[in-house]
Amino acid sequence: MKTINAIRMGGVDVLPLVEGGKGVAVSNGLSAGSWAASGGVGTFSAVNADSYDDSGRPVPQVYHGTTRRARHEELVAFAIEGGIAQARRAHEESGGQGRIHANILWEMGGAERVITGILEGAKGLVNGITCGAGMPYRLSEIASKFNIHYYPIVSSARAFNALWRRAYHKAQELLGGVVYEDPWLAGGHNGLSNSEDPTRPESPLPRVIALRRQMREFGLGETPIIMAGGVWWLEEWEDWIDNPDLGPVAFQFGTRPLLTRESPISDVWKQKLLTLKQGDVFLNRFSPTGFYSSAVNNGFIQGLRARNERQVAYTTEPVGEHTEEYGVGPRKRPVWLTPADLKDVHAWEREGFTEAMRTPDSTLVFETPETAEEIRLDQVNCMGCLSQCRFSNWSQEEPDFSTGKKADPRSFCIQKTLQDIAHTHNDPDSVDHNLMFSGHNGYRFATDPFYSNGFIPTVKQLIERILTGR
Numbered sequence: 269m270k271t272i273n274a275i276r277m278g279g280v281d282v283l284p285l286v287e288g289g290k291g292v293a294v295s296n297g298l299s300a301g302s303w304a305a306s307g308g309v310g311t312f313s314a315v316n317a318d319s320y321d322d323s324g325r326p327v328p329q330v331y332h333g334t335t336r337r338a339r340h341e342e343l344v345a346f347a348i349e350g351g352i353a354q355a356r357r358a359h360e361e362s363g364g365q366g367r368i369h370a371n372i373l374w375e376m377g378g379a380e381r382v383i384t385g386i387l388e389g390a391k392g393l394v395n396g397i398t399c400g401a402g403m404p405y406r407l408s409e410i411a412s413k414f415n416i417h418y419y420p421i422v423s424s425a426r427a428f429n430a431l432w433r434r435a436y437h438k439a440q441e442l443l444g445g446v447v448y449e450d451p452w453l454a455g456g457h458n459g460l461s462n463s464e465d466p467t468r469p470e471s472p473l474p475r476v477i478a479l480r481r482q483m484r485e486f487g488l489g490e491t492p493i494i495m496a497g498g499v500w501w502l503e504e505w506e507d508w509i510d511n512p513d514l515g516p517v518a519f520q521f522g523t524r525p526l527l528t529r530e531s532p533i534s535d536v537w538k539q540k541l542l543t544l545k546q547g548d549v550f551l552n553r554f555s556p557t558g559f560y561s562s563a564v565n566n567g568f569i570q571g572l573r574a575r576n577e578r579q580v581a582y583t584t585e586p587v588g589e590h591t592e593e594y595g596v597g598p599r600k601r602p603v604w605l606t607p608a609d610l611k612d613v614h615a616w617e618r619e620g621f622t623e624a625m626r627t628p629d630s631t632l633v634f635e636t637p638e639t640a641e642e643i644r645l646d647q648v649n650c651m652g653c654l655s656q657c658r659f660s661n662w663s664q665e666e667p668d669f670s671t672g673k674k675a676d677p678r679s680f681c682i683q684k685t686l687q688d689i690a691h692t693h694n695d696p697d698s699v700d701h702n703l704m705f706s707g708h709n710g711y712r713f714a715t716d717p718f719y720s721n722g723f724i725p726t727v728k729q730l731i732e733r734i735l736t737g738r
Contacts, residue, residue: 269503269737274307275516277492278396278417278444282367283307285731286447286494288522289371289398291456291705292316292683293326293690294533295525297354301361302530302727304368309518311398312358314370314386316343316653316683317350326691331651336662337669340652343683344378344385351386359393367395369419373457374402375557377652377664380410387414396444401457401559402655405431408439417444419494423451423459424475425482432486445492446483447520448476452551454497455522455707457559466551466560472498477513489515496520500709500716503737521734523707527719528727534693537704540564542722546711556659556679562708567700568685571639576678578616578634579627580609596624596632603632625677628658633678646681653683 274281285308289295292315300310318326329346333339351370358368372383379399387394387410399407400421411418420436422428428446436443451458452469460466476493483491492515499505499519508517526533527541550565554572563569582603583590590604594613605613613624616634623640624632635643650660656671657663659679663671682703689702713719718733725733 270506270509272502272509272735275492275518276490277309277518278367280367282309283731283735284492284516284518285309285734286369286496286518286520287311287525288455288496288520289313289369290522290526292686293318294531294705295371296532297357297359298361299525299528299530299532299727300354300368301358302528303525303731304358304362304366306728306731307366308731309367309369309396310358310362311369311371312351312354314347314351314354314372314383315376316347316687317354319346319350319353328691329687331649333651336650336652336660339650340377340662340664343651343653344381347378347382348385348389351382352389355386355390355393359390368393369396369398370394371398374399374404374407375559375655376401377654377662379404379655380406383410384413387416398447400447400449400459401557403427403431405435408436408442411442412439415442417442419443419445419447421447421449421459421496422479423449424461425478427459428479429482437486440487443488443491445494445518446479446488447494447496448472448479449520450495450497451560452497453562453708455549455562455710456705457555457557457561458551460560473508476508476517480514484515492516492518494518494520496522497707498709500524500712501738502734523710524730524734525727526706527713528725528730530727533690534698536693536696537689537699538724539722540699540704541706541710541713542719544706544711544714549706549708549710551708554679556657556676556682557654558658562706564699564704564706564710566704568702568704572678572680575633575635578612578621579631579678580605580613581629581631583630594624596626626674627678628674628676635677640677643677643680646684647675647677649684650681651683 275284287303287310289311295313300312303310331339396417398419407418450472451460551562555561586604589606592605592610593602621634623635647660650662652662658676661671661675685703692698
């Protein structure tokens with residue numbers, strides 16, 4: 269394997285190894301600080317991060333507001349306090365080595381307020397902001413306010429071109445790097461565009477060469493590109509290292525740091541990772557963000573898939589083939605179905621899926637009464653964790669704080685399930701009943717000899733292994 273040398277990133281020399289930011293409470297101050305202490309770039313998630321009580325235990329994020337707007341304000345306060353706590357922990361753990369980045373999602377609720385509050389409360393402790401899940405035009409403006417570097421996450425040269433021309437050219441000196449996140453291989457939310465086929469993965473190399481070509485047009489030939497998604501062993505990427513077409517390149521690891529001793533996820537979750545098989549990670553569009561995302565195809569995802577398959581189109585009047593009357597809800601308000609669809613509906617009802625729930629697309633999905641009630645309760649309890657949410661129809665935009673669309677029962681409350689899987693440490697079913705994000709290489713835990721006999725390394729051991737190869 270080629271020797272891995274330090275590169276210049278964010279004004280300092282660091283190993284070209286970056287910890288992925290991931291989601292709620294999955295990369296924290298301990299994991300990020302440990303990664304940075306080994307000479308790389310540690311990244312803690314600033315997405316509704318945990319804060320701690322005087323005993324060091326995570327503070328439960330319990331909401332008391334009686335309206336979505338009130339709960340949203342509580343959520344923002346929780347997020348700022350938690351982000352500051354994680355920044356402090358990361359700084360302490362790093363011992364002044366490497367770099368510490370905070371990762372936010374541009375489409376999370378109150379994103380600008382949250383990251384601004386964190387940076388104000390943790391001055392000097394955070395070296396950079398990583399941001400994706402949307403088009404974060406104002407990222408450079410926030411970075412300039414605090415004089416720290418910023419790292420946008422993109423999945424195409426076209427996306428970076430738009431960001432640069434609209435905003436980033438005004439803060440070129442603080443652009444620490446550009447993260448290219450492979451939309452077919454990365455875990456969590458992915459940047460697939462409407463013109464790209466989710467079933468036809470494209471090689472990242474020509475796409476990243478196109479990104480570098482675009483960056484060179486803007487005078488960014490020496491600004492690092494950080495490859496994210498699908499990275500496991502660096503020798504598999506040797507044609508990227510010291511490649512003149514690519515320029516300086518670093519590699520981001522999102523999935524592998526999950527299985528370390530410092531990783532805050534439960535032992536149940538870690539053991540589940542060791543059993544994944546190729547194909548167990550499913551690229552889907554169930555997320556309330558509307559983005560594609562990659563998650564383990566567990567009972568939770570299978571339930572969403574089945575719910576979407578128990579779906580029929582309806583009309584409010586007899587039209588064309590929609591000739592069969594069907595009553596919806598307690599008052600049995602009539603809609604019209606096709607004869608074939610009505611036959612399917614009766615079959616689902618015999619199986620216990622008796623609750624018809626309307627979607628924004630003039631369709632009905634069928635669930636059990638218990639699950640339907642849980643869906644309604646989750647929608648009522650919305651705390652505005654996203655800038656806009658198709659599951660609950662929340663929007664953070666005034667005056668209505670609503671998307672103006674019907675809430676969509678085909679999705680789910682993402683805050684609830686991510687909090688549950690992150691904080692339910694003793695329930696063996698937690699990894700089957702909740703959303704479990706993973707990159708598509710997650711199956712390699714079971715086949716990589718490094719993890720033989722259930723071995724779980726420290727962050728330091730993992731980085732040493734990455735640097736020395738197989």
